[in-house]
Structures are given as structure tokens and as C-alpha cells.
Amino acid sequence: MHISDGVLSSSVIIVGFVITLVLLMITLRCSMKQSDVKEQIPKLSVMAGAFFVASLIHIPVPPTSVHLILNGLMGVVLGVLSYPAIFIGLTLQAVLFQHGGFTTIGINTMNMGIPALLAYGIFKIGYQKGIPLVLIGAISGGLAVFISVIFLAMSLITTGEEFIDIARLIAITHVPIVIIEAIVTGSVVAFLAKVKPELLPIDMER
Amino acid sequence: MEYPEIDRYASLKSPIHQFDPRAKIISFSILIFFVVFVNELDIAVINLFFSFILIFISKLPIKFVLNRIKWVLLFVLPFLIIMPFTAGGSELMTIDGIKMTYEGLVLGMLIVLRATSAVMLILTMLATMRFDTTIKALYMLNVPGLLIQMLMFTYRYIFVFLDEFLRMWRAMGSKGFKLKANMYALSMLGNVVGMLIVKSYERADRVYQSMISKGYTGNPKTMVKFNMVAKDYAIAFLLISIAILPYISKVVL
Numbered sequence: 385m386h387i388s389d390g391v392l393s394s395s396v397i398i399v400g401f402v403i404t405l406v407l408l409m410i411t412l413r414c415s416m417k418q419s420d421v422k423e424q425i426p427k428l429s430v431m432a433g434a435f436f437v438a439s440l441i442h443i444p445v446p447p448t449s450v451h452l453i454l455n456g457l458m459g460v461v462l463g464v465l466s467y468p469a470i471f472i473g474l475t476l477q478a479v480l481f482q483h484g485g486f487t488t489i490g491i492n493t494m495n496m497g498i499p500a501l502l503a504y505g506i507f508k509i510g511y512q513k514g515i516p517l518v519l520i521g522a523i524s525g526g527l528a529v530f531i532s533v534i535f536l537a538m539s540l541i542t543t544g545e546e547f548i549d550i551a552r553l554i555a556i557t558h559v560p561i562v563i564i565e566a567i568v569t570g571s572v573v574a575f576l577a578k579v580k581p582e583l584l585p586i587d588m589e590r
Numbered sequence: 591m592e593y594p595e596i597d598r599y600a601s602l603k604s605p606i607h608q609f610d611p612r613a614k615i616i617s618f619s620i621l622i623f624f625v626v627f628v629n630e631l632d633i634a635v636i637n638l639f640f641s642f643i644l645i646f647i648s649k650l651p652i653k654f655v656l657n658r659i660k661w662v663l664l665f666v667l668p669f670l671i672i673m674p675f676t677a678g679g680s681e682l683m684t685i686d687g688i689k690m691t692y693e694g695l696v697l698g699m700l701i702v703l704r705a706t707s708a709v710m711l712i713l714t715m716l717a718t719m720r721f722d723t724t725i726k727a728l729y730m731l732n733v734p735g736l737l738i739q740m741l742m743f744t745y746r747y748i749f750v751f752l753d754e755f756l757r758m759w760r761a762m763g764s765k766g767f768k769l770k771a772n773m774y775a776l777s778m779l780g781n782v783v784g785m786l787i788v789k790s791y792e793r794a795d796r797v798y799q800s801m802i803s804k805g806y807t808g809n810p811k812t813m814v815k816f817n818m819v820a821k822d823y824a825i826a827f828l829l830i831s832i833a834i835l836p837y838i839s840k841v842v843l
Contacts, residue, residue: 390704571780
């Protein structure tokens with residue numbers, strides 16, 4: 385899912401960093417208006433940690449195995465703060481495990497963070513429309529990964545036309561991940577709604 | 591699953607271990623970016639060789655390094671295998687009617703070389719100092735305090751989370767649960783992830799409150815004192831000039 389060093393062209397990498405820096409500033413400033421960000425730090429760090437650990441869970445899908453991404457879940461639980469949380473999670477993955485690259489932190493955060501923000505929007509709209517939580521959770525989770533894959537393919541293709549076939553291949557191999565991610569996110573959302581609804585952006589009055 | 595201990599060998603003694611953390615972060619970052627942006631095969635080979643020398647100087651165990659490189663190779667090797675057949679360009683040879691191109695092969699090799707050198711440089715940079723030193727160095731390099739705090743909290747929670755997750759996982763395993771790609775197993779996995787989040791969220795909140803009550807302000811405090819001496823400037827200058835050298839020589843020649 386995350387691109388490692390040495391694959392993308394310099395312009396794609398620089399654009400990734402610029403967009404990520406801008407979005408980091410916007411999302412942090414945005415959440416500072418709502419409440420004191422310092423109080424959000426534990427929640428944010430835990431989710432970034434969950435994101436990190438979840439990516440270590442390998443689910444056997446013959447002939448290989450895939451791992452969870454959970455960016456949709458991050459979006460649903462953290463809202464706008466999911467972007468900085470994904471940034472932190474990916475930085476630590478690159479730094480501690482060498483999953484993903486050091487120079488690609490910008491573009492990888494963008495590829496996973498923007499879909500997380502979209503998942504948040506979708507979840508809120510779906511919730512207001514009265515769609516069951518499991519279903520809307522599954523939709524946000526699956527869609528977030530789906531959009532991430534499209535972003536990933538796009539960042540490869542903008543690097544060079546030579547990458548079109550490999551981008552297509554990567555997109556196809558991610559189809560099972562979209563399905564798995566939808567099921568898992570739906571089930572996590574249903575679980576949280578039962579056990580700790582204040583972690584979800586829903587009114588508890590209803 | 592194993593602990594992501596990047597700083598397991600931070601207590602070794604080598605010139606790179608003694609290099610000032612701030613200077614190390616800056617010069618290695620510049621080096622990594624230049625290594626990644628190389629477009630010539632011969633320079634990429636030289637860079638790989640150079641990164642290898644730095645690893646050698648740093649005295650990091652080869653097993654540790656190889657273990658880390660493995661992950662990156664898993665990602666980039668498919669590029670080397672697939673690119674020669676899919677990229678357009680002049681024909682190198684034809685196997686069973688499938689055309690292999692020279693350009694594709696060069697690009698595939700470039701990707702593997704750049705990725706391997708970059709990961710070796712990242713390892714030499716980060717595995718030679720304790721992670722809290724790295725964070726303090728970042729703080730002193732004026733990275734915003736909020737990001738530093740999040741980085742530090744998350745880093746600590748990763749270990750808590752791993753333990754907590756493995757405990758639950760063992761409990762489920764001992765009751766006969768097997769992770770498969772089916773509806774039931776995946777929704778169970780969802781419950782475990784949800785439980786993990788709830789448990790850790792509550793713990794994080796508790797810890798944060800107690801830290802605040804003990805006067806935590808968000809500024810990292812470690813006992814390590816940084817001291818830039820002439821030697822640090824010299825090493826930094828050397829590393830950066832090695833990074834830029836190929837580019838300068840290209841412009842001059």
C-alpha cells in the first residue's frame with residue numbers, strides 16, 4: 385500500500401510533501417478552533433498506534449496475505465485529526481520498520497489521508513440519512529481504501545507512463561483488501577457504537 | 591510480530607554513533623533525498639556502495655540490516671521483474687514472444703538500487719541513536735511541538751498496543767479461533783481491533799491526565815546533552831558534499 389523510496393519521480397515526491405504540509409496545517413488549525421488540540425493528543429496517538437499495529441496483522445488470502453490499512457476507520461473516529469494521525473503513523477512505520485519510504489512520507493500520507501477525510505464526510509452524511517451504522521461504517525472503510533488505491537495508481541502513473549501496467553496490477557491485487565477492509569471497519573464501528581459510542585461522531589441522544 | 595526496535599544497537603560505539611544527532615539528521619536526510627533522485631545507473635551503483643561503507647563504519651550487525659532491507663526488497667523487486675516487460679523502448683531480447691526492453695530493465699534496476707541505498711542510509715541514521723534522542727534532536731531542529739508530542743506518544747503506545755493485541759490474540763487462539771478471509775473471522779477481527787482501541791483509549795486518557803497533573807508541558811526532556819564540535823561540522827559537510835558531487839560534476843563537465 386505504501387510506496388517505498390526510489391520509485392517515484394522527484395516532482396511527485398515534492399508535490400506530495402507540499403500537499404501534506406498544507407493539509408497538516410489546515411487540519412491542525414481546524415481542530416484547534418473546535419477544542420484544545422492538546423486534549424486530543426491521547427486519542428490521536430492511540431489511533432495512530434492502532435493504525436500501526438493493525439498494519440502488522442496479516443490476513444491469509446491465498447496465494448498471499450494482505451494486511452489491514454484502517455484509514456477509513458481513522459477518518460471516522462478522528463475526523464479532521466485523522467490526517468495528522470496518519471502522518472504520524474506512516475512516519476513511524478517508515479522510521480521504525482522501513483515499511484514505506486522516508487522520502488515518500490508526504491505522498492503516502494496524502495494517498496491515505498485524503499481518503500480518510502472523505503470517509504469522515506461520508507460517515508457523517510450517511511449517519512444523518514439514517515443508514516445503519518454497520519453499513520455506513522463498511523462503506524466508509526471500503527471506499528477509503530478504494531480511493532487510496534486510485535491515488536496510489538495515479539502517483540505511479542504521473543511518475544512515468546512506464547508504470548501504467550504495474551499500477552494496474554497493484555490496483556487489481558488490492559480488490560480483496562477493499563472488501564476485507566469494509567467488513568472489518570463495519571464491525572469495528574458496530575462494536576464501538578455498542579461499547580464506547582463517544583469515540584464515534586454520532587449523537588448519543590438519538 | 592516483533593517489536594519495532596530501531597534503536598536496539600544504539601549503544602554501540604562508532605564514529606556515526608558519536609556524530610551529533612542534529613547534524614546527523616540534517617546531513618543524512620539531504621543524502622537520502624539525493625540518493626533517491628538519482629537518474630543515472632552508474633551513480634546509483636556508487637551510492638549503493640557508499641551507503642554500504644557507511645553501514646560498515648557504523649558497525650551495525652549485518653543480520654539486523656538485512657532483516658530491514660528485506661521488507662523494502664519485497665516491495666521493489668516486483669518492479670525489477672515486471673518493468674522490463676511492460677515499459678516501452680528498444681528491444682533487449684524476446685522470451686517466448688514477450689519483448690524485454692532495455693529501458694525497462696534500467697528503470698527496474700534504478701528503482702531497486704535507489705530503494706536499497708535509501709533504506710541503508712535511513713538505518714545508519716536512525717539505528718545509531720536512541721529514539722528519544724532522535725525526537726529531542728527533531729525538537730531542537732524546531733519541528734513543531736505538537737507533532738513531536740504526537741510522535742512520542744504514538745511511539746510509546748505502539749509497544750503497549752502490540753502487547754495488548756498479542757494477549758487478546760493468544761486468548762482467541764487458545765479458544766480455537768483461526769484468522770481466515772471469511773465473514774465470521776473478519777468481524778471477530780473487527781471486534782478485537784475495536785476492543786484494542788477502547789482499552790488503549792481509556793489508558794491513554796488516564797496517563798495523559800496524570801502527566802498533566804505532574805507538570806507535563808509537551809517539551810521533551812532527556813538527559814542527553816548535545817554538543818556540536820568542529821568534527822561534527824566536518825562530517826556533515828563531507829556527507830552533504832558527497833551527496834551533491836555527482837550533480838555538480840554533471841553541470842561542470
